[in-house]
Amino acid sequence: MSADNPGLEIRPSDAPVGAEVFGADLSAPLSDEVFAACEAAFDRYSVLCFRGQSLTPEALLAFSRRLGEIKVNAFDQHALEGFPEVLKVSNLQDEGGRALGYADAGSHWHTDMSYTAEPPRRTLLYALEVPHDDSGEPLGPTLFASAAAAYDALDEETRERIETLQAVHRFAAKERGVKKPVAVTREQIEKNPDARHPVARPHPKTGRKALYVRKGECIGIDGMDDAEALPLIDRLSDLIVEDRFIYRHRWAVGDLLMWDNPAVQHVAIRDYEWPQRRAMWRTTVR
Ligand SMILES: [Fe+2]
Structure with a gap:
């Protein structure tokens, strides 16, 4: 619990990067104080997970815009309908087996959009559906x-x-x-x-x-x-990518994960298969 921000709690992981944030509801604008505390934590931990969020595309975009200028991804065929700045990262398929999102996003180690002259500092990924095994353990972790x-x-x-x-x-x-x-x-x-x-x-x-x-x-x-x-x-x-530098993010529905591309590289682990469902919305911010 932070003395300056009652209700806000930041729990660092055991790894060199990664922290969970509790007590920040991103569906409405954060106070300047809470926003500043989250930004300081982001500078320090490079990967922040805001647990238990319930976001519309508009709320995700409003929070993203407060962080900086949004960049549109080159894989524009997978933009969310009506929201060109939101990329659907998902393995969902229609009845004909056609992909409804960008399914292979991040299946090898990388840092986002390093192929651009000015790569975005942040990527935000909001979990709508998370696959799990028979015992309820989440699948499809992301490693940082x-x-x-x-x-x-x-x-x-x-x-x-x-x-x-x-x-x-x-x-x-x-x-x-x-x-x-x-x-x-x-x-x-x-x-x-x-x-x-x-x-x-x-x-x-x-x-x-x-x-x-x-x-x-x-x-x-x-x-x-x-x-x-x-x-x-x-x-x-x-x-x-030696073990000592890695944080393993176990996803839960409602996670809004934000990472610092200049500071970390990441990979999405593909240990699940359709009809196990994984669906997320992504924005990138300069
Ligand atoms: Fe990525």
Whole structure:
């Protein structure tokens, strides 16, 4: 319980990132004091989970807009009807087996929209339906790795080596690596040229450095041969996702999860199958 904000409780996880927030109802505007306390917790824990929310698309958008400018995702075919800024992340299907949402979102480690020149700081994901096993345990967890803690764990020599390096991030690099890409259109590819970002990237708000590189998303490093760059990208990528840096989020219906893309990488675990249902709404905020 916070002395300044009676009713607000922030419970950190055991991992380097992640905290649960209780006592903040996001269906109505938060007071300035509670909002500021949540923002301070976000700067510190990088992944916040507001439990037990009951949100309309309008309420999710109102909260998102208070945080910053909303970015529209490149996978625009899965926008929520009437709300182009809300992406449906879901495995739901219609009777003909047609996908009703973006089902494969985040099935490999990544940080959101790093392929853009100005990646969004935050992603918000609101859980409408969560799959579970026969004993009621939730399935489909999302894992978050602290890329800042991983940077802190580097030896001095590596830190100096990567200090000025810029990695090249490619939109849908994984999908485009196969012979017949089906998940992306030529128009989407043309709209999203490669982007360059520091390998050791200072956080835009806190200034804390984090590793901002990921194999499968980064196709190289500026001015460095692939023979040297790709193994370096692999090595840093593997470091980030070591167990010691990971928070495992167990979803519950009503969770509004918000994460700090410059500080963490994440992966959605696909340990469930239709007709087990998973449905979420997502916004991204600059
Ligand atoms: Fe993601």
